[in-house]
Amino acid sequence: EDKVVQSPLSLVVHEGDTVTLNCSYEVTNFRSLLWYKQEKKAPTFLFMLTSSGIEKKSGRLSSILDKKELFSILNITATQTGDSAVYLCAVERGDDKIIFGKGTRLHILP
Amino acid sequence: EPEVTQTPSHQVTQMGQEVILRCVPISNHLYFYWYRQILGQKVEFLVSFYNNEISEKSEIFDDQFSVERPDGSNFTLKIRSTKLEDSAMYFCASSDARVPGELFFGEGSRLTVL
Numbered sequence: 001e002d003k004v005v006q007s008p009l010s011l012v013v014h015e016g017d018t019v020t021l022n023c024s025y026e027v028t029n030f031r032s033l034l035w036y037k038q039e040k041k042a043p044t045f046l047f048m049l050t051s052s053g054i055e056k057k058s059g060r061l062s063s064i065l066d067k068k069e070l071f072s073i074l075n076i077t078a079t080q081t082g083d084s085a086v087y088l089c090a091v092e093r094g095d096d097k098i099i100f101g102k103g104t105r106l107h108i109l110p
Numbered sequence: 111e112p113e114v115t116q117t118p119s120h121q122v123t124q125m126g127q128e129v130i131l132r133c134v135p136i137s138n139h140l141y142f143y144w145y146r147q148i149l150g151q152k153v154e155f156l157v158s159f160y161n162n163e164i165s166e167k168s169e170i171f172d173d174q175f176s177v178e179r180p181d182g183s184n185f186t187l188k189i190r191s192t193k194l195e196d197s198a199m200y201f202c203a204s205s206d207a208r209v210p211g212e213l214f215f216g217e218g219s220r221l222t223v224l
Contacts, residue, residue: 032211042201042215043153088153092211096141097166100153 002027004101006089012107017079021104023089024071033065033072036088038103043088046074076106084108112136116202116216124224126191131219133185133202142185143203143213144177146170153201159185192223 007022025033032050036043047056049065049072056063060079065072076083086103093099115134123129135142144156157167157177164177176188185204189196199220203213 034211034213036213038153041199041217043213044215045212048211090153090211095166096158096160097155097168098143098211098213099155100145102152 002091002093002099004089004091004099006087006101006104008104009102010105010107012109013079014109015079015081017108018075018077019079019106021074021076021087021089021106022071023073023101025089025091025101026070027091027093027099029094030067031092031094034090034092034098035063035072035074036090038086038088039084046087048092079106079108081108081110112214114202114204114214114216116200116219118219119217120220120222122222122224123192125194129189129192129196129221131187131189131200131202131221133187133216134183135185135202135204136206136214137183139204139206139214141165141205142177142179143205144187145201145203145215146198147201147218148195148198156187156200189221192221194223197221197223 004025035046047063052067060077063074086105088103089101090098117132142159147153157171158165174190178186199218201218202216
């Protein structure tokens with residue numbers, strides 16, 4: 001059975017800290033790995049990763065994929081209170097189905 | 111900026127009633143999806159729709175569920191006879207063919223079944 005496992009489930013840090021969120025997966029017919037940020041309601045897209053070892057960066061966020069070890073990490077440096085959200089990892093299969101993990105709830109203290 | 115819109119934002123219904131959730135995807139997108147998120151749980155795939163037909167559906171998407179694109183803009187999810195366990199936030203999403211994994215989600219429709 002396909003699965004996407006995120007860790008930790010919940011994380012509380014102080015503003016300015018750096019955090020690393022983990023995502024491991026076991027999925028048949030892997031196409032890409034996706035990261036989303038879910039604040040109040042709808043998830044918003046962050047990154048799509050298809051190749052191992054190539055870092056994707058957007059401001060203070062970055063992510064990398066290891067297709068051999070079947071995991072990805074999402075790094076957030078110099079965290080701000082606005083980074084508080086649930087971060088969702090998802091894997092897209094070749095048949096277009098996207099499977100989500102349970103998410104990591106990140107809370108940034110001022 | 112174009113966005114996916116959903117109505118209603120919240121619907122409360124009695125068990126056994128039919129519910130239709132409506133979505134207007136981004137106009138030039140080709141792939142449409144419904145996901146649901148039961149309170150406190152993960153986002154779950156329900157169905158994907160492309161070229162006017164279902165391309166993939168999950169085991170959750172049983173005979174009680176159906177989707178339709180009745181005109182060029184709306185994409186609807188119908189639950190024929192709601193059950194208590196259908197209570198969830200239902201998200202519509204769309205994407206274009208260039209970056210299929212980049213889903214644009216609507217704000218969701220919260221369904222409460224009593």
